[in-house]
Amino acid sequence: MTTKKTAAPVLAHRNGQNNELSQKLKSILPLLRAAVKTAAVTLGIYILAAVAAFNVPGLIGGVLGLNALLGAWFALDEEVAT
Numbered sequence: 001m002t003t004k005k006t007a008a009p010v011l012a013h014r015n016g017q018n019n020e021l022s023q024k025l026k027s028i029l030p031l032l033r034a035a036v037k038t039a040a041v042t043l044g045i046y047i048l049a050a051v052a053a054f055n056v057p058g059l060i061g062g063v064l065g066l067n068a069l070l071g072a073w074f075a076l077d078e079e080v081a082t
Contacts, residue, residue: 033076040069 043066050058 029076033073036069036073036076040066040073043069 043062047059047062047066049055050062
């Protein structure tokens, strides 16, 4: 007996069924990108201050935070490319 398989509701965006949510996200993305970019630049300045003060724990925490912010930044840029 064969059954007809249907796509999961999570995959509805592939068929264009979730267009309203897509439009809302497109208006928010530039603001999110700007906020993440500002935070990354601020954290870069913090890292420079930590290096100047020989603050090793601050430097390690800053680098880990910058890694997370850059991951978010590139994830948001990937949304634009697709």
